[in-house]
Amino acid sequence: MEFEPVIGLEVHAQLKTNTKIFCNCPTAFGAPPNTHVCPVCLGMPGVLPVLNKKVVEFAVRMAIATNCQVAGESRWARKNYFYPDLPKGYQISQYELPIAQNGYIDIETDIWKQRVGITRIHMEEDAGKLIHDPARACSMVDFNRAGVPLIEIVSEPDIRSPEEAGAYLRQLRAILRYLNICDGNMEEGSFRCDANVSIRRKREQAFGTRTELKNLNSFKHVEKGLYYEIHRQKEVLMDGGQIIQETRLWDPDKDRTASMRGKEEAHDYRYFPDPDLLPLVISQEWIADIKNDLPELPEAKKARFKNEYGLPSYDAELLTSARELADYFEACVSFFPAPKQVSNWIMGSLLGLLNAEGKTIEQSPISAENFAGLLKLIQEGVISGKIAKTVFEEMAKTGKPPRMIVEEKGLVQVTDVSAIEGIISEVISENAKQVEDYKNGKTKLLGFFMGQVMQKTKGKANPKIVNQVLREKLGG
Amino acid sequence: MNLYELTIQKAHQMIKNKEISSVELTRAVFDRIDKIDHQVGAYITLTQALAMKQADHADQMIAKGKISLLTGIPVAIKDLICTKGIHTTCGSKILKNFIPPYNASVINKLKRAGAIVVGKVNMDEFGMGSSTENSSLKLTRNPWALDRVPGGSSGGSAAAVSADMCLGALGSDTGGSIRQPASHCGVVGMKPTYGRVSRFGLVAFASSLDQIGPITKDVTDCAMVLNIISGYDHKDSTSVPKDVPDYTHFLKPGLNGCTIGIPKEYFEVNGLDPSVYESVTHAIKTIEGLGAKCIEVSLPHTAYAVAAYYIIAPCEASSNLARYDGVKYGARDKTQPSMIDMYRRTRSKGFGPEVQRRIILGTYSLSAGYYDAYYNKASQVRTLIMEDFNQAFEACDVILSPVAPTPAFKIGENIDDPLTMYLSDIYTLSANLAGIPGMSVPCGFSKDGLPIGLQILGKHFNEKMLLKVAYNFEQTTDFHKQKPAL
Numbered sequence: 025m026e027f028e029p030v031i032g033l034e035v036h037a038q039l040k041t042n043t044k045i046f047c048n049c050p051t052a053f054g055a056p057p058n059t060h061v062c063p064v065c066l067g068m069p070g071v072l073p074v075l076n077k078k079v080v081e082f083a084v085r086m087a088i089a090t091n092c093q094v095a096g097e098s099r100w101a102r103k104n105y106f107y108p109d110l111p112k113g114y115q116i117s118q119y120e121l122p123i124a125q126n127g128y129i130d131i132e133t134d135i136w137k138q139r140v141g142i143t144r145i146h147m148e149e150d151a152g153k154l155i156h157d158p159a160r161a162c163s164m165v166d167f168n169r170a171g172v173p174l175i176e177i178v179s180e181p182d183i184r185s186p187e188e189a190g191a192y193l194r195q196l197r198a199i200l201r202y203l204n205i206c207d208g209n210m211e212e213g214s215f216r217c218d219a220n221v222s223i224r225r226k227r228e229q230a231f232g233t234r235t236e237l238k239n240l241n242s243f244k245h246v247e248k249g250l251y252y253e254i255h256r257q258k259e260v261l262m263d264g265g266q267i268i269q270e271t272r273l274w275d276p277d278k279d280r281t282a283s284m285r286g287k288e289e290a291h292d293y294r295y296f297p298d299p300d301l302l303p304l305v306i307s308q309e310w311i312a313d314i315k316n317d318l319p320e321l322p323e324a325k326k327a328r329f330k331n332e333y334g335l336p337s338y339d340a341e342l343l344t345s346a347r348e349l350a351d352y353f354e355a356c357v358s359f360f361p362a363p364k365q366v367s368n369w370i371m372g373s374l375l376g377l378l379n380a381e382g383k384t385i386e387q388s389p390i391s392a393e394n395f396a397g398l399l400k401l402i403q404e405g406v407i408s409g410k411i412a413k414t415v416f417e418e419m420a421k422t423g424k425p426p427r428m429i430v431e432e433k434g435l436v437q438v439t440d441v442s443a444i445e446g447i448i449s450e451v452i453s454e455n456a457k458q459v460e461d462y463k464n465g466k467t468k469l470l471g472f473f474m475g476q477v478m479q480k481t482k483g484k485a486n487p488k489i490v491n492q493v494l495r496e497k498l499g500g
Numbered sequence: 501m502n503l504y505e506l507t508i509q510k511a512h513q514m515i516k517n518k519e520i521s522s523v524e525l526t527r528a529v530f531d532r533i534d535k536i537d538h539q540v541g542a543y544i545t546l547t548q549a550l551a552m553k554q555a556d557h558a559d560q561m562i563a564k565g566k567i568s569l570l571t572g573i574p575v576a577i578k579d580l581i582c583t584k585g586i587h588t589t590c591g592s593k594i595l596k597n598f599i600p601p602y603n604a605s606v607i608n609k610l611k612r613a614g615a616i617v618v619g620k621v622n623m624d625e626f627g628m629g630s631s632t633e634n635s636s637l638k639l640t641r642n643p644w645a646l647d648r649v650p651g652g653s654s655g656g657s658a659a660a661v662s663a664d665m666c667l668g669a670l671g672s673d674t675g676g677s678i679r680q681p682a683s684h685c686g687v688v689g690m691k692p693t694y695g696r697v698s699r700f701g702l703v704a705f706a707s708s709l710d711q712i713g714p715i716t717k718d719v720t721d722c723a724m725v726l727n728i729i730s731g732y733d734h735k736d737s738t739s740v741p742k743d744v745p746d747y748t749h750f751l752k753p754g755l756n757g758c759t760i761g762i763p764k765e766y767f768e769v770n771g772l773d774p775s776v777y778e779s780v781t782h783a784i785k786t787i788e789g790l791g792a793k794c795i796e797v798s799l800p801h802t803a804y805a806v807a808a809y810y811i812i813a814p815c816e817a818s819s820n821l822a823r824y825d826g827v828k829y830g831a832r833d834k835t836q837p838s839m840i841d842m843y844r845r846t847r848s849k850g851f852g853p854e855v856q857r858r859i860i861l862g863t864y865s866l867s868a869g870y871y872d873a874y875y876n877k878a879s880q881v882r883t884l885i886m887e888d889f890n891q892a893f894e895a896c897d898v899i900l901s902p903v904a905p906t907p908a909f910k911i912g913e914n915i916d917d918p919l920t921m922y923l924s925d926i927y928t929l930s931a932n933l934a935g936i937p938g939m940s941v942p943c944g945f946s947k948d949g950l951p952i953g954l955q956i957l958g959k960h961f962n963e964k965m966l967l968k969v970a971y972n973f974e975q976t977t978d979f980h981k982q983k984p985a986l
Contacts, residue, residue: 063602067823069595070582070604070703072736102819104866106843113822165827294866296875299708299816301737 026226027261029254030234031183031219032143035196036174037206038150038214039082044171045149046073046116051173053212057155057166065171067111072300079173080304082205083123083147084314086175089199089321090142092127097305098146100298105291108165109152117176119295122146123304129199130323131191140192141180148174181220181231186250190243193217198322202347210242217246222267223257232257233267237281239274249274253281325350333363342371349385352392359396362403369399373413377420389423390416398426411435411483438485441493444477447485448493451476462498470494503528504664505983508573508721511667515562515572522562522572525667526555526616529574533618533665536986541640542650542660544579545587546619554616561614569724571614576666578657579620580627581712582701583607586617590703591625591635591653594824594831594850604701605736606670606712606729613728618666621656625852626821627674627705629653630904630924632681633915634854641911642684643984644950648908651681657715658685663986668716668725672702674709675809676903676928679940682715683903683953686942688722688970688980689715693961694935695740698733704820706813707738709932718980719941719971723747726963742961750964751971755790758969761797761896769926773906779944779952780902783973787900790972797892797899801884802930808885809929810922811865811878817855818862824850857918886934889957897965899957901927903940907950927955937963941970942979951979 044051047064064071087094101119127142152170156163177196183189197215200206207214222234237253240246252274257267271290272281320328322344329340329350344350349370356366374395378388398415401407407415407430418429430436438444451473452459462469470491477490503525506514514520530548537543551574558572582588582600584607589595607617624634632640632655640655642648643663650659654671658681661669671678673691682689690713697712704710714725727748732741762784767777788794826832826846833845851859865874892899904924914921931938936957943954954973958966974980 063600066828068600068602068829069588069590069598069823070600070699070701071602072700072738074735074737104819104822106822106825108825108827108839111823111828113825114819292868294819294863294868294871296815296819296866296871299706299738300704 027223027254027258028226029184029250030181030222030224030231031185031189031250032181033179033183033189033192034218034220035177035179035193036216037086037177037200037208039079039173039175039205040207041076041078041082041173043076043078045076045079045147045173046171049171053214055168057164057168060168061170065111066167067113073116075301075304076173079147080123080306081314082173082203083145083175084306084311085203085205085318086177086200087124087127087145088311088315088318089203090124090127090129090145090177092124092142092145094124094306094311095121096308097121097303098123099303100301101295102298103148104294107151108163109154109167109170111152111167111170115149115151116298116301117148118146120297123306129192129195131188131195132323138182138188140182143178143180145175145177148176150174186247186254189219189250190247193243193246195322198345202319202321204319204347213241216241219246219250219253221250221253221257223254223261233269235267235269235281236271237274238271238284239276241276245274245276248279249281252279256281319347333357333367335363335367339364339367339371343367346385352385352388355392356396356399359393360399360403362399365399366396369395373416389421390419391423394419394423394425401426401430405437405439405486406430407435407437408483408487411437414483435484438481439489441489444485444489444493445497447477447480448473448490448497451480452497459498470498473498502532502664504532506667507717508570508667508724509718511573512569512571512724516567518562522555522558522616523552525572526551526574526618529618529666532663536663537665539641539646539986540643540659540663540665541638542621542656542663542665543576543619544589544591544622544637544656547586547617548619550586551616551618558614558616568612568614569728570610572616573614573667574616574618575610576618576621576657576660576669577607578623578654578669578671580623580672580703580705581606581670582703583617583620586620588620588703589637590627591623591637592851592855593636594846596637596831598830600701602701604712605698605733607701609729609731610670615728621660621669623656624653624677625855626703626817627653627672627677627710628817628854628858630676630680630921631909631911631914632656633911634852636852639911642908642950643986644686645908645948648910648950649684651684651904651908653677653681654689654715655681658682658687658689661685661687661715661717662984664983668714668721670712670725670729671715672705672710672712673928673932673938674705674711674813675932676925678713678715679928679938679953679955680904680925682940683942683955684908684951686951686953686979686982686984687715687717688719688939688941689713690722690726690939690963690966691931691937692726692730692963693740693937694932695738696937696961696963697729698731698736698739700733700735704816706816707820708816709809709813711932719967719974720748720751722939722970723751723967726967740961745964747964747967750968752968753972753975755787755792755969755972758792758898758965759896760784760787760792760794760969761892761899762794763797763799763802763892763899763901765799765802766901766927769905771905771923772902773946775944775946776902776904776906776952780900780954783943783954784900786976787969787973790976792969795896797896799885799888799892799930801881801888802926804881805885805930805933806922806926808878808881809925809933810861811874812882812933814858814862815865815875816862818859818866821851821855821859826850854918882933885930889930889934889936893959897958897962898969901955901957903927903953903955907946907948907952931957936960937966939966939970941973943973943977944979945982
C-alpha cells in the first residue's frame with residue numbers, strides 16, 4: 025500500500041522588537057533571571073496591557089511578504105490555562121480575528137517548485153520559562169521572556185514530505201530574516217515549530233487522523249521527527265490499527281516520538297475577546313507604507329542574481345540565503361565587477377573561514393571593500409593567486425587592507441623579466457643534471473624548475489613570466 | 501460644627517482662607533475614626549502616620565500659596581485600588597498581605613491634586629457582592645442601622661463617607677457597586693462613563709464593566725472629585741481620549757429644557773419596596789417642578805439584563821482572577837507536593853464562596869460547547885441593552901429610577917440566597933452593560949429611617965447632565981444633610 029504524508033506546520037517566531045508586546049521591558053536574550061520584568065509582564069493585580077505598535081508593524085511586514093490579506097480590524101483574545109510560567113493565567117493572543125489570513129509562499133529547489141498556503145498569522149505574547157534545578161526540590165521561574173512578542177504562522181496542510189517541511193521552514197526563516205523581524209534561531213527558541221502529521225493512501229482526498237508533534241528544536245529534528253512519525257503511522261495502519269488524535273513529543277535522545285496527551289486531555293482554552301484591549305484597527309495607508317518599505321525578498325533576489333550577474337542557480341541560492349551575505353556580495357561586485365569571480369572567492373574562501381570560526385557574514389573580519397581589493401590585486405597581476413591565499417589569511421587575522429599587507433610583507437609579484445632571468449640562470453646552473461634530463465625529453469621537469477624559482481622568490485615571481493622564460497632558456 | 505462633618509468644597513474654602521489647617525482637619529477625621537469605626541467597621545487599613553505627614557506637607561504648600569482642588573483633603577480608598585507601599589487586599593484572604601509597588605493612576609491624580617489618603621476601606625471580595633458581607637476580612641455595618649448592611653461592593657467607601665470618617669471616597673462600580681451602597685448609606689455616588697476614568701491599578705473584576713468613581717457627601721463634591729480623576733491615561737487602552745470639562749461649571753440652578761425619561765419597565769419590577777417607590781416618584785415630581793419635562797420611555801430588554809450580566813461578569817472574572825495562583829505573590833498553600841494540588845488548595849482556601857461561585861460560573865460559560873449559548877448570547881443581549889438606551893436618550897436627557905428595589909437589608913438576611921442578591925442589582929447593572937454614566941443621590945428615607953437613593957442615568961460622557969439634575973434636586977431637598985445617629 026502506498027501512503028502519502030500530509031503535513032501542516034505551526035511556526036512561532038519571536039519578533040526582534042526592543043521592548044515587549046504589552047510593556048516597556050527589554051526583550052534582550054540572556055539577562056539574569058527576572059531582571060527584564062515589570063508589574064505588567066508579571067501580571068500583578070490591576071495592571072493593564074498597552075500594545076507595542078512595532079509588533080503590529082512587524083506582523084504586517086510578514087503578512088505582506090507571505091502574500092496574506094491583512095485584516096482591517098482584528099481582535100485580541102485571552103487563551104486561558106494554568107501554568108507557573110504564565111503570569112496572568114492567560115496568554116494574550118488572537119483567535120477568531122487574526123491580523124492576517126490566506127497567504128502563501130513558494131519554495132523552490134533544484135528538483136521542485138511548490139506553493140505552500142499560509143492559513144493565518146497572529147500575534148501573541150510569549151510565556152516565561154521554568155528552570156528545574158536537580159539539586160533542589162523545587163522549580164524556579166524566569167519571567168524575562170514573558171511578554172516577548174511572537175507571531176504564529178500556520179500553514180495549510182500542503183506539505184508532503186519531511187524535506188519539503190525543511191525547505192518550507194528554511195524559506196520562512198529566510199523571509200523573517202530578510203524582513204529583519206526575527207533572528208530565526210531554533211536552538212535559542214526564537215524560531216519554533218510544531219507539526220501536524222497524518223498519512224493517507226495515495227490519490228485519496230480525505231485526510232487521515234493527525235497527530236501533533238512538539239519539541240522539534242532544530243531543522244534536523246523537524247525532519248527526523250517527521251520521518252519517524254510518518255513511519256510510525258504507516259506501521260500502525262499496516263498492522264490494522266488506527267491513529268489516535270494526540271499530541272506527541274519528539275525525543276531527540278531516543279530518536280522517537282512518544283504520546284504526551286490525548287484528545288480527552290486536550291486543554292479547553294476558553295478563548296474570549298480580551299476586554300483590556302481595543303479591537304486592532306489597521307488603516308490601508310499604513311499597510312501601503314509598510315509595503316513600500318519592504319526589502320527585496322529572497323525569491324526575487326535570487327532571480328535577480330541569476331539575471332543581473334549571470335550566476336548559476338547554485339551560487340544565487342547560496343548567496344541569497346541571508347540578506348547580509350547577498351549585501352556583502354553586491355558590495356564586493358560594486359568595487360570589483362566580476363560577479364562569478366567574487367562568488368567563487370566568497371563561497372570558496374570566505375564562507376569556509378567564517379564557518380571555521382563560527383562567525384556570520386556581519387562579523388567578517390574582511391570588509392567587502394578589502395575583499396574586492398584582493399581580487400583586484402590578482403587581476404592587476406600585483407600578486408599571484410597563490411600569494412593571494414596568504415594575503416587573505418593575513419586579512420582575516422588583522423583586517424588590514426590587502427595592499428598594505430602586500431607592501432608590508434614585500435609580497436609584490438616579481439614581474440621584472442631581467443630579474444626573473446637572473447634567478448632562472450641561477451637555477452639552471454645549480455641543476456645541471458635536471459637540465460640535461462629535460463633536454464632529453466623529460467619535459468615534466470618544467471614543474472620542478474618552476475618550484476625552484478618560486479622557492480628562491482618566495483612565491484612572488486609572476487608564474488606566467490617564469491613559465492615563458494624557462495621554456496626559452498631550456499630551449500623547450 | 502465638627503471639622504469631620506465638612507464637605508470637600510467647604511473644607512477646601514476654609515483651608516484656602518487659612519481658617520483651618522489640613523493637619524487639624526486630618527486629625528479630626530482620625531479622631532472620628534477612632535471613636536466610631538469599631539461600630540461601623542469601614543476601614544481595613546489606616547495610614548495615619550503617612551496621612552499626618554502629608555497633611556503637614558499640604559499645610560506648607562498652602563502657606564506658600566500653592567493650593568490645588570483637593571490639597572489637604574482626607575479621602576478613603578476602596579481596597580481594590582492599588583496604593584504604592586500600602587496593603588491592597590481586595591477584601592480577600594488571597595491578597596491579605598499584598599502590597600503593590602505601584603499606584604493606580606487615580607491615586608497619582610488624587611495625590612497631584614493634594615489629597616490625603618486616610619486608609620483603605622472594606623468591600624465585597626474582589627467587588628463581588630451587594631452587601632460587603634462577602635469581605636473575607638471584616639464586617640462593615642450601615643451607619644444608619646448597625647444591624648444592616650451598607651450595600652456593596654463599595655460598602656466601606658459609602659459607610660466611611662456617611663459616618664464622616666473621611667470627606668470623600670473612591671469606589672468602583674461593576675454592576676452598581678458605587679450607586680447601591682451610596683443609596684443605602686444616604687450619600688452621593690457616581691459611576692462615570694466606561695473609559696472616563698483610568699482603570700490602571702484598579703484590580704479587575706470584570707474589565708469591560710469596571711469603572712472607578714467618587715462617593716461623596718453632596719453633588720458639588722462629586723463634581724470636584726470627578727474633575728480630578730477623569731481623563732485619558734495611556735496606561736489604560738480602554739480609557740477615552742476626550743477632554744474633561746470642569747464639572748462644577750454645570751452646577752447651576754434651572755432645569756428648563758431638560759427632559760427626563762421614566763422607564764416603565766423599572767417600575768414593574770417584583771419586590772419594589774413601597775417606600776422606595778414613593779420616594780423615587782416623589783423625587784421625579786420634584787424635578788418636574790423644577791422645570792424639567794417628564795416622559796415615559798421604554799427599555800424593553802431590561803428583563804434580560806441580570807442574566808446577561810451574570811454571564812459576562814463571571815466570564816471575565818474567571819479569567820481575571822486566574823493570576824491568583826500562589827506562584828508569584830499572595831497566599832500560597834504549601835501543604836501539597838504537586839503543582840496542580842498547590843493551585844487547587846491555594847485557590848480553594850484563598851477565595852471566599854461567592855468568588856468561587858462566580859469563577860465556576862464563568863469557567864463553565866466559556867467552556868467549549870457552551871460559549872455560543874452563554875457568552876456570545878449574553879454579548880448580543882448587551883448590544884440590545886445598549887441600543888435600548890441609545891433609543892431612549894433620543895427622547896430624553898436623563899433617565900430616573902430607583903437604585904435598588906429595597907433599602908438596606910439586614911446583615912445575614914440574603915447571604916444564603918445569591919439569586920435574590922443578584923436580582924437586587926436590576927436597576928444598576930444595565931448602565932455597566934451599556935457603559936453609560938449613572939449616579940445615586942439621596943431622595944428620602946423609609947419608615948425605619950433608612951436612606952433611599954434616586955438613580956440618574958445619562959448618555960455616554962454626559963456626566964455633566966447627571967450632575968446638573970442631581971444638583972438642582974439637592975438644592976431643593978435636605979436629605980443629604982441628614983446624618984446617621986452614631
